[in-house]
Amino acid sequence: xxxxxxxEYSEQKExxxxxxxxxxxxxFCASVLMYFEKKYAVTTTNDFCQIETFLKSYDFDMLIxxxxxxxxxxxxxxxxxxxxxxxxxxFTRNILSLESQIRGYVNAILYKPFDFEEMSGKIxxxxxx
Numbered sequence: 001x002x003x004x005x006x007x008e009y010s011e012q013k014e015x016x017x018x019x020x021x022x023x024x025x026x027x028f029c030a031s032v033l034m035y036f037e038k039k040y041a042v043t044t045t046n047d048f049c050q051i052e053t054f055l056k057s058y059d060f061d062m063l064i065x066x067x068x069x070x071x072x073x074x075x076x077x078x079x080x081x082x083x084x085x086x087x088x089x090x091f092t093r094n095i096l097s098l099e100s101q102i103r104g105y106v107n108a109i110l111y112k113p114f115d116f117e118e119m120s121g122k123i124x125x126x127x128x129x
Contacts, residue, residue, distance in 0.1 A: 016041040017127050018059060022051050023066035032064075035116050040123070048072065055080055061127055064088065064119075069098040077105040084126035086119070088112060 019036070021044045023029050029044035036042050043054060048067075054060070060083065067073060068089040077085060084107045091111040103109065108122045 017061040017123075018043070019062045019064060019123070020045070020051065020054050020058075020060045021064045021066070022046070022048065024048070025066065028066060036120070039120065051076060052080075062086070062123065064123075068092070069095055069102045071098075074098070074102050074105075077102060084129075086110065086122060086126070088114065088119070 016039070018041045021029060021032050021042055023032070023044070024046050026046045029046050033042050033044050043058070043060075045051065045054065051063075051065075055063070062084045063080070064086045065073060065077075066088045069087070073087075085105065086108045087102070087106050088110045089112060099109070107126050110119060110122065
């Protein structure tokens with residue numbers, strides 16, 4: 001019986017969608033990892049330079065970036081292969097023009113504070129397409 005459960009668990013892990021999550025906040029990375037561990041295969045990094053390395057080395061179904069829009073993020077988003085992208089950050093009016101440029105390349109923007117259920121719903125919708 002235990003082997004069947006372990007086997008079922010392994011099969012479930014194999015069909016989980018792979019998500020790469022970036023945040024400079026290590027504790028937020030850990031929170032995301034713990035919250036979504038049973039629903040998605042999440043890889044987290046708090047090192048911006050590692051995003052491209054991960055995307056080139058592994059097959060991800062989605063990228064989530066927890067950072068205010070900036071030129072480095074805009075360049076990264078423009079050059080990666082098409083995949084669903086979600087950005088999360090605290091809204092401020094002084095970045096509206098940069099946000100409007102990036103908005104064309106991302107599928108969703110969630111302003112903090114947000115609820116993990118809201119994020120989970122967005123992920124589910126985007127991964128269905």
